Amino acid sequence: AQSVAQPEDQVNVAEGNPLTVKCTYSVSGNPYLFWYVQYPNRGLQFLLKYITGDNLVKGSYGFEAEFNKSQTSFHLKKPSALVSDSALYFCAVRDLMDTGRRALTFGSGTRLQVQP
Amino acid sequence: GAGVSQSPSNKVTEKGKDVELRCDPISGHTALYWYRQRLGQGLEFLIYFQGNSAPDKSGLPSDRFSAERTGESVSTLTIQRTQQEDSAVYLCASSFIGQYNEQFFGPGTRLTVL
Numbered sequence: 001a002q003s004v005a006q007p008e009d010q011v012n013v014a015e016g017n018p019l020t021v022k023c024t025y026s027v028s029g030n031p032y033l034f035w036y037v038q039y040p041n042r043g044l045q046f047l048l049k050y051i052t053g054d055n056l057v058k059g060s061y062g063f064e065a066e067f068n069k070s071q072t073s074f075h076l077k078k079p080s081a082l083v084s085d086s087a088l089y090f091c092a093v094r095d096l097m098d099t100g101r102r103a104l105t106f107g108s109g110t111r112l113q114v115q116p
Numbered sequence: 117g118a119g120v121s122q123s124p125s126n127k128v129t130e131k132g133k134d135v136e137l138r139c140d141p142i143s144g145h146t147a148l149y150w151y152r153q154r155l156g157q158g159l160e161f162l163i164y165f166q167g168n169s170a171p172d173k174s175g176l177p178s179d180r181f182s183a184e185r186t187g188e189s190v191s192t193l194t195i196q197r198t199q200q201e202d203s204a205v206y207l208c209a210s211s212f213i214g215q216y217n218e219q220f221f222g223p224g225t226r227l228t229v230l
Contacts, residue, residue, distance in 0.1 A: 004158075034218065043120070043207060043221035044159075051216055090158060103149055103161040103175065104219065 002027045002095040006107035013081045014115050021076040021110045023091030033074045034092040034104065035065055044090065050074060061085070081114045088112075118142065120222035122208050128228045129198055137193045137225045141210030146188050149209040149219060152177075159207060165191060166213065198229045 003026045013019045025031055032051055036044040048059025055067045065076045074091060088111050092104040121140045129135050141148050150162040161175035165185040176182070180198075185191040195202055205226050209219035 006158075032216065036221075041223070043223040044209075046218045046220065049216075049218055092159075102147060102166065103151075103164050103172065104159075105161070106151075106158040108158040 002031075002093050002105045004091050004093050004105055004107040006089075006091055006110045008110050009108075010111045010113060012113045012115065015083050016080050019076075019078050019081045019085070019112065019114070021089050021091075021112060023074045023076065023107060024072050025074060025091070025093045026072060027093060027095035030096045031072075031074075032094040032096050033065075033067065035059065035063070035074075035076050036090045036092065036106075038088040038090065038109075040087075047076070047089075081112075083114050083116050086112055086114045120208055120210050120220055122206075122222040122225050124225060125223065126226045126228075128230065130230050131200060132197055134194065134196045135198055135227065137195075137206050137227070139191045139193070139208030139210075139222060141189065141191070141208070142220055144212065145210035145220070146213045147211045147217075147219075148185060148191050149211075150183055150191070150193050151207045151209065153205045153207055153224070155204070162193070162206075195227075198227075200229050203227055203229045 005024045034049045035047040038044050050057045050067045058064045088109050090109050091107040123138045146167045148165045151159040163183045164172040180196045183193045205224040207224045209221045211217045211219045
């Protein structure tokens with residue numbers, strides 16, 4: 001079974017400050033990890049993914065995520081937040097050992113609020 | 117290029133009625149997924165289509181839910197005898213074949229059952 005936890009319902013940060021949105025996962029095999037962002041009344045937009053290789057993954061809009069196998073975490077980060085980053089962020093995982101299941105398991109989402 | 121499109125964008129129905137939701141995937145994407153997003157919650161997987169293979173229906177919550185896909189194009193999600201707990205945003209996604217390919221999502225259909 002695969003699962004994802006996003007422990008924070010909301011993260012507040014001031015514009016220009018660094019931001020972190022937390023995600024931890026549980027899989028039986030190796031994880032395939034994603035971050036998606038959802039703006040109001042819009043579908044989910046892909047930000048970045050991790051399969052293998054460098055633990056620091058760079059994605060769209062200046063976001064990056066750090067894969068930590070020992071802590072089973074995949075936290076989303078950005079060095080300097082913008083007001084326009086305010087949105088709902090979802091972490092998702094697929095267990096690469098479960099070849100029969102292609103669907104992603106999503107976390108419950110974290111609302112990021114960036115104050116001017 | 118065109119992304120995933122869904123229709124209608126909003127649907128209000130009365131309890132007990134049937135509804136059909138449509139998804140047009142990105143051209144060339146052989147994989148298609150349906151998810152449900154209840155208010156304030158994450159996405160729940162419903163069903164997955166891959167080419168001519170048997171669909172993965174493991175996420176469908178009850179036999180009132182069904183989905184079809186015409187070849188590698190349009191998909192329709194049908195909910196029969198709708199209940200108030202079916203109220204949610206229904207999201208469709210598509211991707212290329214290959215286990216490392218990310219899914220691209222449509223804007224969703226917001227279903228409200230009165």
